[in-house]
Amino acid sequence: MEILDKFIDKFSKKPDEQNDDNISNSIDKEFMETLAKAISERYNDDFYFSIIKPVIKQLIVFRDDTAKGLGYLKQMLEENKEAATSLSDYSLQILDDVISGIDDMLLSYDVFPYHCEDEGTPFDPKRQRVVKTIPATTPEQIKTVAESRSDGYERRGVIISKELVYAYVKQINVDEQRSDE
Numbered sequence: 001m002e003i004l005d006k007f008i009d010k011f012s013k014k015p016d017e018q019n020d021d022n023i024s025n026s027i028d029k030e031f032m033e034t035l036a037k038a039i040s041e042r043y044n045d046d047f048y049f050s051i052i053k054p055v056i057k058q059l060i061v062f063r064d065d066t067a068k069g070l071g072y073l074k075q076m077l078e079e080n081k082e083a084a085t086s087l088s089d090y091s092l093q094i095l096d097d098v099i100s101g102i103d104d105m106l107l108s109y110d111v112f113p114y115h116c117e118d119e120g121t122p123f124d125p126k127r128q129r130v131v132k133t134i135p136a137t138t139p140e141q142i143k144t145v146a147e148s149r150s151d152g153y154e155r156r157g158v159i160i161s162k163e164l165v166y167a168y169v170k171q172i173n174v175d176e177q178r179s180d181e
């Protein structure tokens with residue numbers, strides 16, 4: 001980023017100010033080579049990521065499905081204490097390790113999870129996808145998140161997979177709907 005700032009600063013000056021600079025042509029050439037290298041590396045990285053993006057998306061789906069299965073297994077074991085055996089504990093550990101490994105792989109590609117922290121956070125259609133609507137009980141709840149169901153994922157500010165949420169919507173009374181007709 002520092003290279004780009006220097007580039008913009010240098011070439012945003014008026015022509016007579018550029019002539020007053022005591023920067024030699026060799027420094028300008030070195031600067032341009034460094035800038036070209038930085039741009040090329042960024043392009044190559046973005047090109048590489050565009051190739052592997054479908055694999056990353058499938059990895060995210062696999063991670064979410066595994067986490068969902070782990071949640072169901074934990075709930076089942078919690079409800080039926082007698083079913084909790086050493087085999088079940090071992091299964092839970094395997095699933096936890098799989099999820100942890102997938103998270104490490106995603107992080108190695110600069111793919112980070114995100115989610116809204118609090119109920120009542122305004123719904124953001126660019127970052128979130130509603131998978132279930134819940135009637136709002138107050139006007140303040142309308143178009144806010146009721147619950148985050150699955151993390152979203154982004155890489156360098158670009159959304160790869162939206163966060164899945166339950167959202168509050170305006171409750172329509174049957175009487176109001178009939179009076180509108």
